Structure formats: structure tokens, C-alpha cells
Amino acid sequence: MKKFTCIVCPISCSLAVQAEGGGDITVTGSKCDRGKAYAKDEYLAPKRVITTTVKIDGADIALLPVIGTAPVPKELLRTCLRHLYGIKVTAPVRMGDVIERDILGSGVDIVAARSAVIKKG
Amino acid sequence: MREITADIAVVGGGPAGMSAALRACGLGAKTVLIERDAALGGILNQCVHDGFGLLRFKKQMSGSQYAQQFADAVYESSASVMTETTVLKLIPGECGSKAQSRQGLYTTGEKTGGALIRAGAVILAMGCRERPRQQAGIVGSRPAGVLTAGAVQKYINVEGYLPGRKAVILGSGDIGLIMARRMTLEGIDVAGVYEIMPSPGGLRRNVAQCLDDYDIPLRLSSTVTEVHGKKRVEGVTVADVDAARHPIPGTEVFVPCDLLVLSVGLIPENELSRDAGIEMDPVTGGPVLDNFMMASVPGFFAAGNVSAVFDLVDYVSDTGEAAAEGACRFLGGEALPEYVTVRAGDDVSFVLPGKIRRDLPSSALYMRVKRTIENAVLEILADGKPVYEKKHPIVTPPEMVTARFHESAGSGVPDAGGLTVRILGD
Ligand SMILES: Cc1cc2nc3c(=O)[nH]c(=O)nc-3n(C[C@H](O)[C@H](O)[C@H](O)COP(=O)(O)OP(=O)(O)OC[C@H]3O[C@@H](n4cnc5c(N)ncnc54)[C@H](O)[C@@H]3O)c2cc1C
Ligand code: SF4
Numbered sequence: 001m002k003k004f005t006c007i008v009c010p011i012s013c014s015l016a017v018q019a020e021g022g023g024d025i026t027v028t029g030s031k032c033d034r035g036k037a038y039a040k041d042e043y044l045a046p047k048r049v050i051t052t053t054v055k056i057d058g059a060d061i062a063l064l065p066v067i068g069t070a071p072v073p074k075e076l077l078r079t080c081l082r083h084l085y086g087i088k089v090t091a092p093v094r095m096g097d098v099i100e101r102d103i104l105g106s107g108v109d110i111v112a113a114r115s116a117v118i119k120k121g
Numbered sequence: 122m123r124e125i126t127a128d129i130a131v132v133g134g135g136p137a138g139m140s141a142a143l144r145a146c147g148l149g150a151k152t153v154l155i156e157r158d159a160a161l162g163g164i165l166n167q168c169v170h171d172g173f174g175l176l177r178f179k180k181q182m183s184g185s186q187y188a189q190q191f192a193d194a195v196y197e198s199s200a201s202v203m204t205e206t207t208v209l210k211l212i213p214g215e216c217g218s219k220a221q222s223r224q225g226l227y228t229t230g231e232k233t234g235g236a237l238i239r240a241g242a243v244i245l246a247m248g249c250r251e252r253p254r255q256q257a258g259i260v261g262s263r264p265a266g267v268l269t270a271g272a273v274q275k276y277i278n279v280e281g282y283l284p285g286r287k288a289v290i291l292g293s294g295d296i297g298l299i300m301a302r303r304m305t306l307e308g309i310d311v312a313g314v315y316e317i318m319p320s321p322g323g324l325r326r327n328v329a330q331c332l333d334d335y336d337i338p339l340r341l342s343s344t345v346t347e348v349h350g351k352k353r354v355e356g357v358t359v360a361d362v363d364a365a366r367h368p369i370p371g372t373e374v375f376v377p378c379d380l381l382v383l384s385v386g387l388i389p390e391n392e393l394s395r396d397a398g399i400e401m402d403p404v405t406g407g408p409v410l411d412n413f414m415m416a417s418v419p420g421f422f423a424a425g426n427v428s429a430v431f432d433l434v435d436y437v438s439d440t441g442e443a444a445a446e447g448a449c450r451f452l453g454g455e456a457l458p459e460y461v462t463v464r465a466g467d468d469v470s471f472v473l474p475g476k477i478r479r480d481l482p483s484s485a486l487y488m489r490v491k492r493t494i495e496n497a498v499l500e501i502l503a504d505g506k507p508v509y510e511k512k513h514p515i516v517t518p519p520e521m522v523t524a525r526f527h528e529s530a531g532s533g534v535p536d537a538g539g540l541t542v543r544i545l546g547d
Contacts, residue, residue, distance in 0.1 A: 005329035009175040012325035051170045051183050053278055063281045065169040065185040081306055095189045114185040
């Protein structure tokens with residue numbers, strides 16, 4: 001049995017994963033199905049959601065917060081972040097605009113996590 | 122001086138203020154929302170990490186997404202928004218005939234100029250601020266490089282500036298944990314997190330995903346005793362502490378670093394409220410409230426972190442809506458029912474709100490527990506008799522516990538007996 005703290009929401013359920021014969025996995029301790037899915041992933045192939053900022057030109061803000069549309073495998077996280085440091089976007093941006101499609105072939109899009117208008121003056 | 126009139130004035134445009142303004146508009150009140158920053162969103166604008174909105178929207182959002190969603194809705198609503206405007210002083214009106222009483226708010230702003238806002242009701246949503254260094258009790262010189270976790274978050278996420286190369290974090294509050302991960306990913310070496318208490322100050326999920334994921338050591342029952350360096354931090358002395366939280370001689374270790382990050386807690390920002398003569402609760406650090414979120418001065422309401430420090434933004438938004446509903450009821454001139462006092466019983470450090478008006482369909486209670494208890498039962502007693510019971514697999518101090526309580530169960534309870542909320546272990 002392996003134990004995890006669910007990180008999907010701040011309730012932080014204590015999850016226990018039990019691998020049964022025949023490849024079945026049972027999860028106990030979760031308050032919801034998201035926690036079950038998280039524990040299975042964490043047991044088989046851990047994933048994390050990318051959140052960071054990218055540079056933005058001509059906006060009322062200096063950095064644009066971005067987020068992945070789905071989690072990426074944990075080991076890809078740092079490479080993805082390094083890739084995003086090299087990216088610069090230009091205002092205006094609407095929340096949800098795709099900043100990087102299919103980042104490093106992971107199947108996950110990176111989208112703007114807020115809007116930015118063109119700086120006045 | 123320019124004068125602006127409104128039914129409801131909301132002070133602060135974070136999630137609490139935005140949801141209060143939206144609900145107030147929805148209920149037909151002429152609403153003005155005042156925010157000192159250039160953008161709405163409050164503290165969420167510097168929270169680029171995810172973990173927001175799961176309860177409300179059933180999906181994982183980052184702080185900025187949650188804020189943008191509400192800000193868009195506010196700008197589409199009938200609320201008039203005054204950004205880059207600070208409320209300087211609150212003047213509670215004469216309360217002869219309640220509906221007519223007018224509260225005053227003195228504001229200032231570069232663009233909006235000095236203005237007096239007159240409103241029938243005021244919703245306080247100023248959020249909280251971080252405890253400064255003095256309260257961390259560190260001795261030594263005062264070199265550059267000692268910052269609160271929130272300040273580091275703002276430097277990195279908003280301004281795009283790395284405030285150091287090697288960091289030590291004092292305190293394991295959530296912002297500190299989030300910043301341990303963020304700094305690591307940004308290339309700042311995090312030597313460790315030192316926590317004076319025997320258990321982490323932040324949520325368990327944050328210990329798991331911010332420290333364990335990156336092998337950042339968390340040292341419980343330890344603290345920073347001295348800061349070294351003349352102009353710039355050159356290192357800190359850390360030591361283990363005993364049960365009374367005093368450093369244990371002989372356990373001191375020097376840790377080289379150029380940045381000391383303080384994550385030693387948050388305090389509701391209530392200078393304005395205190396100055397207006399609003400009664401404060403010494404435990405929550407916020408105003409004493411009823412379940413309309415109304416404070417001791419009639420017509421003044423509070424929501425979000427100004428009322429008590431919340432760890433979940435979803436609850437913050439709920440309190441904003443409750444405050445707006447209360448304010449509209451107040452404006453309608455409806456006589457408010459009597460209240461019963463809600464007391465914190467065994468293992469509960471506080472319950473918000475501390476008073477419940479009688480004969481309401483249901484009301485949310487938010488509380489913090491004193492210690493970690495597994496297989497806990499939350500019990501509400503009316504005049505000593507149990508009227509509500511809810512099981513919780515685990516309750517911990519960093520995680521707020523909530524209950525939706527139907528007061529009818531306790532109707533007729535004499536206020537002398539009141540309601541008591543307690544947590545029982547197995
Ligand atoms: C680092 C960090 C991580 C967090 N992580 C999570 C998480 O993962 N999930 C989650 O659900 N919650 C999380 N939270 C908690 C949640 O985000 C907060 O509880 C919530 O944002 C508080 O909202 P608020 O509106 O009460 O206060 P704030 O967001 O602080 O807003 C207060 C606003 O009032 C304005 N103001 C103050 N005084 C005045 C004045 N005199 N005049 C005009 N304006 C004024 C301020 O400028 C500010 O914009 C986190 C919080 C922090 C700080
Ligand atoms: S199992 Fe569900 S409720 Fe529990 S922490 Fe995970 S997401 Fe939250």
C-alpha cells in the first residue's frame with residue numbers, strides 16, 4: 001500500500017492506494033472522484049499542472065500568468081518551464097488565449113490565466 | 122470635494138469585495154466598489170499557482186483565473202468601479218431611522234481625486250496583511266534581504282525580479298510553502314523551511330506538492346535565532362526549540378543564504394474598522410459579526426480575510442455574497458431578528474460568525490480547530506443539547522472547518538445558553 005496526500009484541492013485528503021492482483025487499483029480515503037483519479041495517476045505516472053508567467057510586451061502588466069489545460073508528466077515540468085521562459089507575448093491578451101499549443105508534444109496547451117490590455121500612454 | 126452616493130459601498134476589490142459587489146448589483150442595489158490597486162483581484166493577482174475554485178466551479182483554476190472571472194463579471198455588472206482609489210476613513214452615519222442613515226467614506230486617488238462617498242451600507246473587504254519581522258522575534262542586524270513571503274511572491278510573479286539566490290524560509294504558512302516551490306522553479310536555491318511549531322502551519326497538500334516534490338527540507342520545532350550580514354543577509358542561525366518554543370542551546374547551526382523569507386502568518390487589515398468604532402474579536406482579528414456578516418455598528422458588514430483569515434477563496438466569495446444579502450436586507454429597513462451567541466467549545470479556536478440571527482433558513486459557520494483530530498465529530502449544542510452533528514475524517518488547524526446549520530433546530534434557545542460548537546475525537 002502507498003500513501004499520498006491529495007493535492008487536487010485544499011481539503012488535502014489522505015489517500016491510500018492498494019494494488020490488487022490483475023492490475024486493479026483501489027483508492028481509499030478520498031472525499032471525491034478527483035482524488036481517486038489523482039491517487040491512481042500518482043501511483044502509476046505522477047503529473048502536475050504547469051503554472052508560471054511569461055513575458056508580455058506593451059501591456060498594463062509586466063508578466064502574464066499562464067496555466068496548462070491539463071497536467072503534464074512530472075518529469076516534463078522543468079523542461080516545459082524552461083521553454084516558457086523563452087516566450088514573449090504581446091498585448092492585448094484575453095484569458096484563455098493559447099500561448100503555446102501542445103507544449104513539447106505533451107498534448108497540453110498553455111493558456112493565458114488572465115487578460116491584459118494595451119498599456120495607455 | 123466630490124460627493125458620490127450609492128446604496129452600497131464595497132471597500133476592497135479582492136474576491137470578497139467582487140462577489141459582494143456582484144451580489145449587491147444582482148439584488149438591485151446601486152453599488153460602488155473601491156480598490157486601491159490598478160486592477161481588481163486583490164491577493165489573487167499574485168497567486169499564479171492553481172488550487173482555487175474547486176468548490177465553487179468544480180475545476181482547478183489558478184488564482185489569477187479565479188480573479189479574472191470575477192473581474193470580468195464585475196465590469197459587466199451595473200457596479201461602478203473606482204480603482205487606484207484608497208478609502209482613508211469611514212464615518213458611520215447617525216442611525217436614527219436605519220434605512221435613511223448614511224455612512225460616509227473618505228477616499229483619495231490620483232485619478233479619482235478626493236471624494237466623499239455616501240452609502241446606506243458599507244461592506245468591508247480589505248483582506249489581510251502579513252505579520253512583519255518584529256513579530257517573528259528575530260535578533261541581529263537589519264540587512265537587506267529579509268522579506269515576507271507575500272513580498273517575494275509579488276517580486277517574482279508580478280514584477281519579474283528574483284530577490285535572492287539562496288533562501289531560508291521561516292514559518293510554514295501556505296504562502297511560504299507556495300513560495301518555496303516557486304523560488305525553486307525560478308532557480309533560487311531553498312535551503313530549508315524552519316517551523317517553530319511541531320506541525321506545519323500550511324495545508325498538507327502544500328507540504329506534499331511544494332516541499333516533498335522538490336526535496337526541500339521542512340524542519341519542525343526549530344526557528345531562526347539570528348540574522349547575519351551588514352548590508353545584505355549573509356546567513357542565519359537556526360536552532361531547535363523545546364516544548365515552550367525556546368531555542369535549545371547547543372543546537373544552533375549557521376545556514377548561509379542571501380534571502381530570509383518570513384511566512385509567519387496573516388492578520389486581518391482592520392485599521393479602518395477600528396477607527397470607525399467597530400467592535401473587534403481578539404481571536405479572529407476581525408470584526409464581531411452576525412450571520413448577515415454585519416458588524417457591531419449597524420450598516421457595516423465584513424467579508425473575506427478582513428473578517429478572519431480564510432484558506433479557501435471559495436469560502437471568501439461565499440462570505441461576500443452573504444454580506445451583500447445582509448446589506449440589502451438592512452437597506453430594505455427590515456427589522457433584524459434577535460440573535461443568539463455562538464461560542465467556540467472544546468478544541469475550537471473560533472467560530473465565524475459569532476452571532477446568529479434567529480429564524481433564518483440556514484447559515485454557514487466557519488471555524489478553526491486547535492489541534493489535529495482524526496475521526497472527528499463536529500457538534501453544535503443549543504443550550505447544552507446537541508442539535509447538529511457532522512463527521513469529519515480529519516480536522517487540522519490550517520484547514521477551516523465549515524458547517525451549514527439550520528437555526529430552526531435551535532430556535533427558542535435562550536441567548537444565555539446560546540449555541541456552542543465543539544469538536545469531539547473518537
Ligand atoms: C499565497 C496565497 C496562496 C493561497 N492559496 C490558495 C489556494 O490554493 N486555494 C484557495 O482557495 N485559496 C488560497 N488562498 C486564500 C485566498 O486567496 C484568500 O483568502 C482570498 O484571496 C482573500 O480575499 P479577500 O478579498 O478577502 O482579500 P484580498 O484578496 O487581500 O483583497 C483585499 C483588497 O482590498 C484592497 N484594499 C485594502 N484596503 C483598502 C483601502 N483602504 N481602500 C481601497 N482598497 C483597499 C486591497 O488592495 C486588495 O485588493 C491563498 C492566499 C495566498 C495569499
Ligand atoms: S479527494 Fe477530493 S476532496 Fe479530498 S483533497 Fe482530493 S480533490 Fe479534495
